[in-house]
Amino acid sequence: MQLLLNIQSKDFGKLKDVFLKDDTVGRASLTFKDAKMYGGKEGYYIYVSGLDEACKKALELCKDLAKKVTGKEKEGFLKKLKEEEDRAAEGMGGIFG
Numbered sequence: 001m002q003l004l005l006n007i008q009s010k011d012f013g014k015l016k017d018v019f020l021k022d023d024t025v026g027r028a029s030l031t032f033k034d035a036k037m038y039g040g041k042e043g044y045y046i047y048v049s050g051l052d053e054a055c056k057k058a059l060e061l062c063k064d065l066a067k068k069v070t071g072k073e074k075e076g077f078l079k080k081l082k083e084e085e086d087r088a089a090e091g092m093g094g095i096f097g
Contacts, residue, residue: 003048003055004074006035007066012044015065019046019058028054031081038077045069045077 007015016032019025028050035045046066048058059068069077 001050001052001055002078003058004069004077005046005048005058005062005066006040006043006069007046007062008043011065015046015062018061019048022057022061024054024057025061028058033077033081038080040069040073040077047077047081 012032019030025048028048031045031047031049033045033047035041035043038045046058046062048055
């Protein structure tokens with residue numbers, strides 16, 4: 001399951017610590033990105049990829065701090081993230097290839 005959240009800058013550090021310290025959410029793949037760098041609004045994106053249990057727990061932990069991102073905004077973020085990962089992999093191929 002994949003979950004994308006948007007959080008204001010003032011709450012980012014607090015929620016990041018909560019996610020990383022939680023046994024369930026901390027085992028998921030967590031990506032933290034500046035929303036402006038990905039065409040989003042103010043604040044940060046938190047991308048959670050993992051088991052349904054981890055994503056549901058992340059939603060519970062952030063219910064008052066972050067907003068779930070869906071639709072075109074989520075699709076745009078995921079596309080840019082994949083492009084970034086592909087460029088990084090190509091760079092590593094040039095080093096080790």
